[in-house]
Amino acid sequence: MSAAAAPLAPGTLARLDFGGVPSHGAAAHSNTGALRLRLPLVPLMDAAMHEIWHVQAAVSSGQCDAIHWARGGGWLAAALELDEAAHGGIEAATARAYAALRAFQALQPERHVLRVWNYLADINAGAGDVERYKLFCAGRSRGLGDGFVGAYPAATAIGHRDPMRGLIVYWLACAQPGMRVENPRQLSAWRYPRQYGPAAPGFARGMRLPAGTLAISGTASIVGHASLHVGDFDAQLQESLANIEALLAAADMPVGFDAHAPLKVYLRRAQDLPALRAALARRLPPTTPLQIMLGDVCRAELLVEIDGWRTP
Ligand code: 3EB
Numbered sequence: 257m258s259a260a261a262a263p264l265a266p267g268t269l270a271r272l273d274f275g276g277v278p279s280h281g282a283a284a285h286s287n288t289g290a291l292r293l294r295l296p297l298v299p300l301m302d303a304a305m306h307e308i309w310h311v312q313a314a315v316s317s318g319q320c321d322a323i324h325w326a327r328g329g330g331w332l333a334a335a336l337e338l339d340e341a342a343h344g345g346i347e348a349a350t351a352r353a354y355a356a357l358r359a360f361q362a363l364q365p366e367r368h369v370l371r372v373w374n375y376l377a378d379i380n381a382g383a384g385d386v387e388r389y390k391l392f393c394a395g396r397s398r399g400l401g402d403g404f405v406g407a408y409p410a411a412t413a414i415g416h417r418d419p420m421r422g423l424i425v426y427w428l429a430c431a432q433p434g435m436r437v438e439n440p441r442q443l444s445a446w447r448y449p450r451q452y453g454p455a456a457p458g459f460a461r462g463m464r465l466p467a468g469t470l471a472i473s474g475t476a477s478i479v480g481h482a483s484l485h486v487g488d489f490d491a492q493l494q495e496s497l498a499n500i501e502a503l504l505a506a507a508d509m510p511v512g513f514d515a516h517a518p519l520k521v522y523l524r525r526a527q528d529l530p531a532l533r534a535a536l537a538r539r540l541p542p543t544t545p546l547q548i549m550l551g552d553v554c555r556a557e558l559l560v561e562i563d564g565w566r567t568p
Contacts, residue, residue: 263288264286264288264290264308265310266288266314266315267310267311267312267313267314267315267328267329268286268288268290268308268309268310268315269290269291269309269310269311269315269326269327269328269331269333270290270291270292270293270308270309270326270333271286271290271291271292271293271306271307271308271309272293272295272306272307272308272309272426273292273293273294273295273304273306274294274295274297274298274299274304274305274306274547274549275294275295275296275297275298275299275304275549282294282295282296282335282337282422282424282426283324283335283336283337283426284324285317285319285324285326288315289315289316289317289326290315290317290326291317291324291325291326291333291334291335293335293424293426295375295416295424296375296416296417296418296420296422296424297375297414297416297522297549297550297551298417298549298550299547299548299549300523300526300529300548300549300550301546301547301548301549305545305546305547307518307520307547309331309333309428311328311329311330311331312329313328313329313330314328315327315328316328320360321356322336322337322338322356323335323336323356323357323360324336325360327364327366330365330366330430330431330432330466331366331428331429331430331431332364332366332428332429332430333426333427333428333429334357334360334426334427334429335424335425335426335427336353336356336357336424336425336426337422337423337424337425338352338353338422338423339420339421339422339423340376340377340421340422340423341421345391346376346388346391346392346395346423347391347392347394347395347398348395349395349423350376350391350392350394350395350396350399350423351395351396351398351399352395352399353395353399353423353425354395354396354398354399354400354403354425355399355400355401356399357369357399357400357425357427358399358400358401358403358404361403361429364429365431366429366430366431367429367431368407368429368430368431368432368433368434369404369409369427369428369429370409370410370427370428370429370430370434370463370465370471371409371410371411371427371428371463371465371471372409372410372411372412372425372426372427372428372459373411373412373413373414373424373425373426373427373563374392374396374411374412374413374414374423374424374425375413375414375415375416375422375423375424375551376388376392376413376415376416376423376424377415377416377417377418377421377422377423378415378417378421378552379392379413379414379415379552379553379554380415380552380554380555380556385453385454387453387556388415389413389415389453389554389555390452390453390454390455392413393453393455393456393457393458394453394454394455396455396457396458397455397456397458398455400458404458405458407433407436408436408446408458408459408460409427409459409460409463410436410459410460410461410462410463410471410472410473411457411458411459411460411473411474412473412474412561412563413457413474413554414474414522414551414552414553414554414561415551415552415553415554416551416552417550417552428471430465430466432466433466434463434464434465434466434471435463435464436460436462436463436464437460437461437462437463437464437470437503437506437507438460438461438462438506439461439462439475439499439502439503439506440502440506441479441480441498441499441502442461442478442479442480442481442499442502443480443481444460444461445457445458445459445461446458446459447481448481449481452481457554459473460473461473461475461503462503462506462507464507468567468568469565469566469567469568470503470504470507470509470565470566471565472500472503472519472562472563472564472565472566473563474522474553474561474562474563475496475499475500475503475561475562475563476492476495476496476499476553476555476558476560476561476562477491477492477493477495477496477499477558477559477560478495478499478555478558479495479499483555483557483558486557487557489528489531489532489559489560490531490535492558492559492560493531493532493535493560494535494539496560496561496562497513497539497562500562500564504566507566509566509568510566513539513540513541513544514541514543514544515541515543515544515545516566516567516568517544517545517564517565517566517567518544518545518546518547518564518565519540519544519545519546519547519562519563519564520546520547520548520549520562520563520564521536521546521547521548521549521560521561521562522549522550522551522552522553522560522561522562522563523548523549523550523551523559523560524550524551524552524553524558524559524560525559526550528559528560529548532548532560
């Protein structure tokens with residue numbers, strides 16, 4: 257993650273920017289061939305940050321129906337944005353997106369999908385089984401069919417508030433398999449009981465990439481399968497960080513945060529920013545690369561979620 261607006265270096269697979277309304281959709285290609293994504297999550301930092309994925313190889317790129325992709329050195333970055341209104345609503349649009357992802361991935365040499373991000377509008381609207389996140393989970397599971405079963409990628413699913421209401425799915429795939437990591441403090445998401453919806457969320461808590469980096473899934477204040485510390489922002493944040501540390505330990509990686517652990521923090525309420533800043537100043541060394549943005553967590557009672565990377 258960096259704040260510089262430098263031109264893209266050779267070997268740039270993808271550049272992700274947060275904030276701004278995507279006037280021509282979320283995905284595009286730069287003149288170097290990198291995949292460029294502008295994601296409609298409002299940054300809460302003074303300086304706009306972006307995330308860059310590098311490979312040690314030449315990068316080429318293209319488009320296949322709605323999927324934009326860039327590849328190089330055995331890695332593939334790809335993205336898809338659907339207007340859910342044009343695809344029958346969030347469940348049908350998600351099924352369509354994941355069926356397209358699966359069909360596309362089946363034809364790529366980088367066939368292992370290791371990490372997926374999902375951003376959708378109004379994630380908590382609707383009650384019970386028709387809450388939009390649960391419809392999203394149902395659509396994802398239907399679109400994938402038996403794809404990913406037993407090999408779930410690490411993932412994030414966060415609500416945005418963009419009036420364009422796009423469903424944006426982007427992912428990282430590799431020619432080599434990764435190694436899934438589960439968190440001993442949390443029930444694996446695909447085993448969540450029925451109360452969380454008819455289709456359990458299919459994702460792994462973490463994924464060790466072939467190069468050794470750990471992809472950390474969206475991590476919130478959930479222990480077992482229960483949301484903890486409802487209404488208490490500070491305690492939710494501490495629990496989320498404790499979950500990430502448990503995941504690092506489970507992955508045999510150094511527990512704790514530093515310049516090797518870039519994190520993205522999604523806040524439901526901008527008013528929690530001062531409390532977040534104060535708590536992070538106590539918990540994280542100042543060298544930890546951070547992105548903070550507005551984003552709605554998939555359970556209405558959760559106020560904060562964190563995802564990121566840990567490089568060896
Ligand atoms: C959780 O742990 C919080 O549905 O892909 C985190 C990461 C969450 C990914 C997903 C959901 C997803 O259940 C929510």
